[in-house]
Amino acid sequence: MDFEEVYKKERVTRKFTNRKVSDKLIIKVVKDAQHSPSLLNSQPWRAYAITDNALENFKKESQKRNDDGVEPNEDFASMLSLDWDTFPSQNMANMGAAQAYFFRNKIDLFNKSNYEMFNAPAIVFLTVPKVSPAWSVFDLGIFAQSLMLSAINNGLAVMPAHSLVSYPDLARKYAGIPEDESVGMAIGLGYPDRGAQVNDPKFFPARVPFEKIFKLSK
C-alpha cells in the first residue's frame, strides 16, 4: 500500500467482524515492528498474542470482573504519574465532547465496544520489563506504532486500547506474560465491521491545529 495511504487509514476500529486473523499475519506484523529503533538498541518490548480459546477465556473473566465492579488496575497507572498537564487534558475533554455530540445519546456504544473488547479476533499485549526507565515506554510506543502501520499495510484494522489491559493479572494468565514485565498496552487486530455505528467514518476526532504542536526556529 502507498505509504501516505497507510497513514490516512490509521483510524481506530471499535467493532471487528468475526473473521479470524491468521497466525502468519500476526507473526508478520510483530516481526515488522521489530525494525523499530530503540534507545541504544535496548529493544525493551515483548509481544504476546492471544486468539481463539485463550482470548475467549480472557474476555469472559475480564467481563466478570467488570460486572462485579472490580476497579481497573493497569500496570502503567501504578508505574507512571496519572497527572495530565492542561494541554492533553483539554484535548481529551474535546474528544469526549465530540463523541457526545456526534453520537448524541448513544455514548454507551463506546462503553459497550470496550466491554466487548471490540469483538477483536486477536489481541496483542505489549510489555516492557517492570524495571524500566521512561525511555523504554517511549520505545514501546514506537514499537506499537510500527506494528499498527504494518497491520494496516497488510489489510488489517487496529484497536489500541488501554481498556484491554484493565486487569493485567488476567493478561498474564492467558497470554503467559511473566510477573516481571509491565503490561503496557494492547492492540486488537481484525477486519472492520463497516456497518457498525460505532465505526462511523464521519466521526473523526480532530487533531489540534498544527501550529499548536510545532515550532520551527532558525
Ligand SMILES: Cc1cc2nc3c(=O)[nH]c(=O)nc-3n(C[C@H](O)[C@H](O)[C@H](O)COP(=O)(O)O)c2cc1C
Ligand atoms: C495508548 C492508547 C490507548 C487507547 N485506549 C483506548 C481505549 O481504552 N478505548 C477506546 O475506545 N479507545 C482507545 N484509544 C483510541 C483513541 O481514543 C483514538 O486513537 C483517538 O480518539 C483518535 O481516534 P482515531 O485514532 O480514530 O483518529 C486508545 C489509543 C491509544 C493510542
